[in-house]
Amino acid sequence: MSTPSHASAASGRPAVGQETPEADLTGHTDLDDLAGRAGIGARHVIPYGRDVAKIALNVLADDGPAAAPGEEAHYIVVTGITPTPAGEGKTTTAIGLAQGLALRRRRPVLTLRQSAMGPTFGIKGGAGGSGGARIVPAERMNLHLTGDFHAITAAHNLLAALIDNHLHHGNALRIDERTVSWPRVLDVNDRALRHIVTGLGPRADGVTRQSSFDITPASEIMVIMSLATSLTDLRERLGRIIIGRDCDGRWVTAEDLRAAGAMAAILRDALAPNLLRTGEGVPALVHTGPFGNIATGCSSVLADLVAARGLAGRPAARDRRAREPGYVLTEAGFGADMGLERFIDLKCATSGMRPEAAVLVVTVRALKVHSGRHHLAGRQEPPDRMLRESVDDVRAGAPNMLKHLDIVRGFGLEPVVAVNVFPTDHDAEIDEVLRLARGAGARAAAVRPATDGGEGCLELADAVVEACDRARAGAVARGRPVYRPDDDLRTKIGAVASVYGADGVDYTPAAARFLDDCESDGFGSLPVVVAKTPLSLSHDPALKGVPTGWRLPVREVRLAAGAGYVYALCGTVSTMPGLPTHPAAERIEVAPTGEILGLR
Known part of the structure; x- marks a missing residue:
């Protein structure tokens, strides 16, 4: 059973979880010190065990010293070109970049999405980086963390239960059950639940109707959590959820069902961002994980606001870094066409934050796929023919990278190309990508975050610092939206x-x-x-x-x-993924010591 930390209780701050020792099992310093690197005071740290904490939202109301004009934290978004099914390593690159900035004696804080268990046990495997650029503790990152996804699942399914209960008890709102669009959710890939019938059995077991299950990241509540700016905002958004229409064609909301208050109560603690770290000790705020296809595909607004607020403070310190602007690094899902557009038009429109630079992650293998001469499916290993050196294939696929550079610039952002190097890449191919990117006017660097951690991203860190300084010195309209709010x-x-x-x-x-x-x-x-x-x-x-x-x-x-x-x-979008023939779950085991094995 968890017990409150005695140290936390003595300090007068809220505490949840086990007593936090001076050093956790990975050898890093304690949670208060980790939060301090992000400019967050110990009174806002709520420990969840030895190695994870939540950050109380009252940190945003902290009346500590604010940054002077021009000293606010830099804001960088990591995006990418059109990916292959296996992904191109945006998260790994973001983590490596943060570690590179720390090695350059800057003050970085990462804000990342939480991993969903469905993909972890399915095709994709765990998220949170790899090798020398990963979030720790990896097991907590990929399995449960602080229970936020379970809270979202419970709140979502509570509304579903209240809908069916209302139909069973006479349907006073005259809901047209054929229009009910609110499914149930589960954080497990289960194709058999894509189409279901509920209420089978005796009359007392409810109204019989067709329904479905989505995966938890596809829940509208997950997106609401990612965009909410406060508990009050969360409560109001929950009330506006539409579940269907009544018999006169009017929308029916969660507020009409008197469900939003209980849903907000379930989600109260989950609204606070989670504090973890990279393997090299950079603070990371991990929070929410909305589905990238039908939602924003970004981590939460609150995590970014908390990171920016912490780095905006000007603590008294001998370290020169305390007087310099910090760096908030976040990631947008998929390529710049989808993730970056939603990041600008939804997330930034909500938070009011505007990025200065965008890191565009590129891989040799993705460019070879975009040449049209090679094919990759799922996480299969690239065929031998694709692994042979071919600068010509890289050139043939380069228009995709150049198009994404145009998209980045269309948002008024300074692009920095990060060529994420795989062991099977050839030097001539890497050099050609760098040449093409620089020829298009972008800063570019080859990175090796998985093998070399922050050391493998120092050139990228320097390029990002230069891009941010140039953006701040210029008069560009950073983060320009694609459309106006009053457009139809x-x-x-x-x-x-x-x-x-x-x-x-x-x-x-x-x-x-x-x-x-x-x-x-x-x-x-x-x-x-x-x-x-x-x-x-x-x-x-x-x-x-x-x-x-x-x-x-x-x-x-x-x-x-x-x-x-x-x-x-547009096209077919499944909101409940299925499992492959041999899912990742088959490789996962627990050792007698409690160590989780096979989680990648």
Whole structure:
């Protein structure tokens, strides 16, 4: 059983978890010291065991000394080119960059998404970096952490239970059960739950109707948590969740069901960001993990605000670093076409923070795939033919990188290319990527975070510092959105499609009608999300490189009123992944010592 830390109780701050020793099992200093490196006072640290803490949200109301104008923390987002199914190592690169900045005697803080257990036990495996650039403790990062995902699962399913309970007890709100769009969720990949029937059995067991399960990261509550700026904001967003329509066609909300208060109570503690660290001791705020396809794919607004607030303080210290602006590094999901666009148009629009630079992660293998001459599926090893040195293949796939550089610049950001080097890459191929990136006017560096940690990212750290200094000295409009809030929804979707390179947008009749309903019911001012494949700039994963001469087909439109956006579905997007023939779960074991084995 967990007991409050005696040291915490003596200091008068809240505490949850076991007593925190002077050093944790990885040999790093204690949680108070770790928080101090992020500019966060010990009174805001809530320990969860020996190696993880939550940061109380009252840190944002701290009346400590603020930074002078021009001394606010730099804000950097890590994005990438169109990825292969195995991913190109954005998180690993972000961690390595943070460690490189620390080695350059800067003050970095990372803000990252939490890993979902579904992918951990499925194809992708654990997240949180690899090798010399990873978040520790890795087991906590990938399994449960502080229980935030379980709280989101419980709050989501509470609303689902209240909906069915309301239908069972007479349906006073006259909900049209055919329109109920609120599924249940589970943080496990389980394809058998994609389509279900509930309420089978005697009359006392509820109303029989069709429903479904999504994976927990696809829950609207996960996005709400990622975008909420306070407990009050969270409560209001939960109340605005739409679960369906009544028999007169009016929207029915969680507030109508009187569900939002209990949901907020479940989520109260989960709203606080989690404090972990990298293997080299850089503070990391790990919080939320919204689905990248249909949501923002970014870590929480609150984590970024807490990091920026901590680094904005000017503590009295002999260290020169205490007088310099810190660096908040975060990551956007998938490529710059999807993740960076949502980062700017949703997350930054909510937080008010504006990045100065964007690190574009590139790999030789991804460029070879975008040449159209090679194919990768899942996490399969690249075929031998793909591993042979071929500068020509790299050149053939380079237009995808150049397109993403254009996208980054379109947001008013300084691009820095990070070539994430794999052991099978050839020097001539790496040199060619660097030459092409620099020829396009971008700073560029080869990085080896997995093998060399921060030492493998020193050149990238220098390039990022230069890019931030240039952005701060210039008069550029950083983080320019793609559209204006007063644009209509079709204009917004069209603007996002133009980022991808589409010649236009085609709507099914049902999608067009739903857009009209959203406009007429007062939701036209909301931002939009375009849900499409991450494996192509287009909606078709088979179209590699930079496709041309195509139009974006929108087959369905949905409303996430609590999260605060409208999303258009293009192609098939599954919100409940399945497991492969041999899932990662088969390799995981627990040793007699309690050590978890096989978690990658």
